[in-house]
Amino acid sequence: MSVHVCSLILDEPQVIPQGGYQVVRFPFGAGESYDAHGMHQVAQPDGYQVTNWRTDDRAGLIWPAADGWGSLTAMIQWEAGDYTELRDQFVRDPLGLTGDPVNTTATDHRPPSPGMQCFTKHHEIFVHPGVPLAVRVSHNDSAPRRLLLAEFKLAIHSTGA
Structure with a gap:
């Protein structure tokens, strides 16, 4: 089996506007920690080419390389702010690329703690090639805030014989 x-890592600040959910974007190539199966590439499986990972939400997509049981993990670190709530979720097809409805899962609404906001999350779902995955975040501060560090990981375990 x-x-x-x-395994993706964002190690430079990313500004997240207040309000609705935002896909966390990750760099390609040397900025990645591991992508031996080509699930996070500039040239995406549907033919789209990402030209700027910092501004294109497609830079937040992991395209599963196989059908299977997907273990999703995320680590999110926010700067300190005037939050009363921070939100994060995993989502299938967050940009509506497949024509199916956006499918969110493992949505957490968190009250802030003193200082910097550091969270981890784990969830498991069935995954399929052609249905990209992302982690999205949101906050309710009155001004845009920065993610200081983020990680997004997918491990696909075969469910076949």
Whole structure:
């Protein structure tokens, strides 16, 4: 049984506007920690080419390389702010690329703690090639705030014989 793994890291601040959910974007190439199965590429499986990972929400997509049971993990670190709530979620097809409805899961609404806001999350779902995944975040501060560090990981375990 093989396991397909994609492990992304964002280690530069990313500004998140107040209000609705925002896909967390991740760099390609040397900025990645691991993508041996080509699940986070500039040239995406549907033919789209990402030209700027900092501004294109497609830079937040992991495209599963196989059908299977997906273990999703995220780590999110926010700067301190005037939040009363921070939100995060995993989502299938967050940009509506497949024509199916956006499918969110593992949505958390969190009250802030003193200082910097650091969270981890884990959830498991069935994943399929052609249905990209992302982690999205939101906050209710009155001004845009920065993610200081984020990670997004997918491990696909085969469910076949």
